[in-house]
Amino acid sequence: MIKVLFVCMGNICRSPTAEAVFRHQVRAAGFEEAVHIDSAGTHDFHIGEPPDERAQRAAVRRGYDARELRARQIHERDFEVYHYILAMDRGNLAVLKRECPPQYSHKLGLLMQYSKQFSEGITEIPDPYFGGQQGFEHVLNLVEEAGRGLLDEIRNEKGIKPEFRS
Template sequence: MKQDNKVKVLFVCMGNICRSPTADAVFKHQVKAAGLDKHIYVDSAGTHAYHIDESPDERAQKAALKRGYNMQGLRARAVQLNDFEEFHYILAMDKNNLAILQDRCPQQYSHKLGLLMSYSSQWDRYQEVADPYYGGSHGFELVLDLVEDANQGLLRHIIEGSTEKRNQGR
């Protein structure tokens, strides 16, 4: 990890009330469990301003809480232009939101954009985290399954990347 400041990760979905706050809460939990919360900053946002300042969807919160993830302090916000400069990883939940981010992103920061599921090690058949908003509780459980795995891969990637940089400095 960077010595001078934190690695910053932004999870993005459409409204920032289901998938991206779930990824946010899960990753914060994983980062803290790894003892890296002083080195990694986590946030989430939406490509659309539908739910600004709202809490995450109650169904998402309920599913997350069953697995020990607390989403209470999270509030929806929209992606801002300065996020592209500020964050090191800007990870969309699906291809539609990735395309929106690619359209908005200044060219010099486009290398920061990607799909969260590209870090998954167990869910090869899923390239995206589907929006559970209009479905039943199973969708929220699947979001958690996908996000838990992909976030572990992301955390490994961040740790390995920082180790490589330290080794190159020797």
């Protein structure tokens, strides 16, 4: 099983959005038995809280469900367990790099590196927390596109096949 962890600062806006979107994309592709998805924060600001209401509203409008998710902080064991540990921005990636044991540093990256927009200079998913609803929509746009690229990477590099159900 391939394990993917999305990481932002508080785990209430960007990373749970990425988790919900990617879970939907993986399920739609028939890979839900082959890919485990989670999210975490680099800080302990919101442990146990659901995603931000604005993030949830934006997600629901597009058919994603993040209501059951709860914020957690990244744990030392996550570096060992997960195959992909993807930060939403360079600041969170820097925190991950400081905390990550050297033997697992190859697992770290930015989610946007899987987006076609990465080559156009869009390397981070901006934090919408202090902005309006449009920021949450923008996060969804970026996460959807990067998620498709990540799914292609996993499908091609790891050779997973969809689960067909009768």
